[in-house]
Amino acid sequence: MAMNNKNKSKLIYTLLAWSISGMIFFPILWTLLTSFKTEAEAISSSPSLFMFDWTLQNYQDVLQRSPYFNHFWNSVVISLGSSLLGLLIAIPAAWSMAFVQTKRTKNLLMWMLSTKMLPPVGVLIPIYLLFRDLELLDTKLGLVVVMTLINLPIMVWMLYTYFREIPNEILEASRMDGASIGAEIFHVLLPIALPGIASTLLLNVILAWNEAFWTLILTAADAAPLTAFIASYSSPEGLFYAKLSAASTMAIVPILILGWFSQKQLVRGLSFGAVK
Amino acid sequence: MATTHSRTLARFMLLPSVLLLLGWMIVPLCMTLYFSFLDYNLLSPGSEEFIGFLNYEFFLTDPAFLASFFNTLLLVGGVLTITIGGGIGLAILLDQAIWGRNYVRIMVLAPFFVMPTVSALVWKNMFMNPVNGLFAHFAAWFGAAPIDFFAEIPLLSIIIIVSWQWLPFAALILLTAIQSLDREQLEAADLDGAGPFSKFIYIVLPHLSRAITAVILIETIFLLSIFAEILVTTSGGPGYESTNITYLIYTQSLLQFDVGGGSAGGIVAVIIANIVAIFLMRLIGKNLEG
Numbered sequence: 001m002a003m004n005n006k007n008k009s010k011l012i013y014t015l016l017a018w019s020i021s022g023m024i025f026f027p028i029l030w031t032l033l034t035s036f037k038t039e040a041e042a043i044s045s046s047p048s049l050f051m052f053d054w055t056l057q058n059y060q061d062v063l064q065r066s067p068y069f070n071h072f073w074n075s076v077v078i079s080l081g082s083s084l085l086g087l088l089i090a091i092p093a094a095w096s097m098a099f100v101q102t103k104r105t106k107n108l109l110m111w112m113l114s115t116k117m118l119p120p121v122g123v124l125i126p127i128y129l130l131f132r133d134l135e136l137l138d139t140k141l142g143l144v145v146v147m148t149l150i151n152l153p154i155m156v157w158m159l160y161t162y163f164r165e166i167p168n169e170i171l172e173a174s175r176m177d178g179a180s181i182g183a184e185i186f187h188v189l190l191p192i193a194l195p196g197i198a199s200t201l202l203l204n205v206i207l208a209w210n211e212a213f214w215t216l217i218l219t220a221a222d223a224a225p226l227t228a229f230i231a232s233y234s235s236p237e238g239l240f241y242a243k244l245s246a247a248s249t250m251a252i253v254p255i256l257i258l259g260w261f262s263q264k265q266l267v268r269g270l271s272f273g274a275v276k
Numbered sequence: 277m278a279t280t281h282s283r284t285l286a287r288f289m290l291l292p293s294v295l296l297l298l299g300w301m302i303v304p305l306c307m308t309l310y311f312s313f314l315d316y317n318l319l320s321p322g323s324e325e326f327i328g329f330l331n332y333e334f335f336l337t338d339p340a341f342l343a344s345f346f347n348t349l350l351l352v353g354g355v356l357t358i359t360i361g362g363g364i365g366l367a368i369l370l371d372q373a374i375w376g377r378n379y380v381r382i383m384v385l386a387p388f389f390v391m392p393t394v395s396a397l398v399w400k401n402m403f404m405n406p407v408n409g410l411f412a413h414f415a416a417w418f419g420a421a422p423i424d425f426f427a428e429i430p431l432l433s434i435i436i437i438v439s440w441q442w443l444p445f446a447a448l449i450l451l452t453a454i455q456s457l458d459r460e461q462l463e464a465a466d467l468d469g470a471g472p473f474s475k476f477i478y479i480v481l482p483h484l485s486r487a488i489t490a491v492i493l494i495e496t497i498f499l500l501s502i503f504a505e506i507l508v509t510t511s512g513g514p515g516y517e518s519t520n521i522t523y524l525i526y527t528q529s530l531l532q533f534d535v536g537g538g539s540a541g542g543i544v545a546v547i548i549a550n551i552v553a554i555f556l557m558r559l560i561g562k563n564l565e566g
Contacts, residue, residue: 009372010372010373010374010375013372013373013374014374014375014376016369017369017372017374017377018376020369021380021383021384024384024386024387024444025383025386025387027398027403027440028386028387028390030398030402030403030410031398031402034402042402045413045416046413047410047413089292089293089296090293092289092290092292093289093290093292093293093294095289096287096290097290100282100283100286106561110557110560110564112293113557113560114553114557115297115300115301116497117550117552117553117556117557118305119501119522120501121501121521121522121525121529121545122304122543122546122549123300123301123304123305123308123542124525124526124530124538124542125307125308125529125539126304126307126311127304128529128530129535130304148296149296149300150300152293152296153297156293181282181285209391210390210391210392212393212503212504213501213503213504216393216503216504216507217530226391228393230394230397231393231397231507231508233397233508234508234509240401241402241408244397244398244401244402245398245402248394248398251391252389252390255389256386256390259385259386259388260382260385263385263448266388266448270445270494271494272490272494272556
């Protein structure tokens with residue numbers, strides 16, 4: 001009897017959870033499905049969920065009529081480039097704060113996090129003018145630099161929390177054996193911390209891929225990543241729902257897949273340690 | 277034991293990060309502050325002139341500022357209400373024993389990974405369009421008049437879109453927090469005959485309070501700077517009905533080329549964000565100690 005009740009409540013909770021999460025996921029599912037419809041079916045007043053003539057025409061159109069691959073490549077270069085560059089700068093800083101703590105370490109860490117809270121409009125004009133004068137507007141290099149800087153605090157923070165979990169004794173043992181600091185970082189710390197470093201990289205690739213303030217403001221036709229390219233669909237001509245869906249699907253599916261692996265990192269990286 | 281040698285080295289290794297962040301934050305911020313006291317328009321270069329607080333006076337007394345200030349409050353407040361309320365509900369639901377929990381989690385989390393321009397355009401066209409959108413079709417099936425979302429309720433439409441994007445974040449953080457709840461406490465409450473409602477009020481909610489505070493503060497920091505969703509849906513309109521402070525500063529700086537006025541607005545935005553940031557930093561500081 002008790003078992004029965006337990007199962008009954010499990011069934012009710014399951015149904016409730018599936019229907020609510022289904023509703024939350026529906027816009028994404030709808031975009032996926034629409035990308036395989038014809039334009040006429042995409043705006044049909046009696047839309048069908050699965051029973052329509054599946055077509056790949058939209059993907060073909062998007063890829064042929066627009067330099068989609070260029071924009072996709074821009075997204076890859078900007079998000080991966082800024083994350084790797086960020087790691088290079090953030091790892092030494094995080095090592096230093098995690099293993100050679102001073103009285104100021106905590107304040108320094110807090111200060112770094114606080115830079116993430118600065119609204120971008122506070123520095124919009126100087127950055128724009130600087131980019132204009134340095135001819136960095138609409139270049140991938142310019143965006144890599146900006147993305148590295150805006151995500152650096154999160155990277156240092158995440159790496160710091162991962163490094164703190166490594167027992168200091170392990171590093172001290174290698175120091176006793178006469179290893180230099182360089183050897184200590186490369187041969188002892190990095191192999192142990194590799195999962196944490198990979199997680200940091202993953203979350204920052206996702207954040208940079210989806211960043212849509214600086215990409216919209218600092219790029220035009222050449223260096224625009226997908227965030228900015230998709231925005232060009234805001235003033236379309238004619239029927240475009242199916243093509244919008246195809247372009248959107250290709251832009252979000254890679255990151256959705258990466259995102260599913262990064263749930264834990266998301267909590268660690270974006271809660272700034274305010275939730276344990 | 278850290279030697280003097282390694283201390284020097286440690287400082288040296290911190291240097292790149294510190295210098296870069298200083299350069300990124302302090303230098304442009306000082307430039308913004310400097311520009312905010314100038315009469316400086318990109319359309320008439322070379323005629324910059326020091327005008328004191330006049331830019332601030334113009335910016336703060338502009339009816340557009342007042343409108344966008346209230347829109348910002350409504351946008352942030354609306355999204356926070358929906359995501360915190362929905363997030364608590366989802367966190368409790370996902371904490372129960374259910375079949376296929378991993379799939380449910382994946383579906384709930386997915387909107388967070390959709391880039392802002394995609395989610396805004398998908399909602400705008402495929403759901404909220406008054407002729408071809410799914411909501412208009414629904415309305416027609418029930419014989420109701422379709423809503424012209426971005427003309428009639430522009431700000432609320434943006435609140436809906438942004439809430440959809442941020443609900444997963446709130447749910448995930450709160451779920452993480454709820455999972456650290458001491459189960460014995462709940463069982464003890466069961467034995468004492470506590471109902472689900474009083475268990476929620478007296479045990480679950482107090483346990484979540486810190487996480488809720490964190491979600492409110494972190495979301496507020498990001499929500500104050502909502503930009504792409506407005507740019508691709510309403511461009512701030514009709515009138516100033518869906519303009520927030522971030523968008524107002526963008527139009528003033530890069531569409532009207534008013535560097536002085538835009539900079540004054542930027543400084544005002546920094547001050548507003550700082551008020552929230554102070555509370556968030558305090559919370560983070562407490563946790564770093566504990």
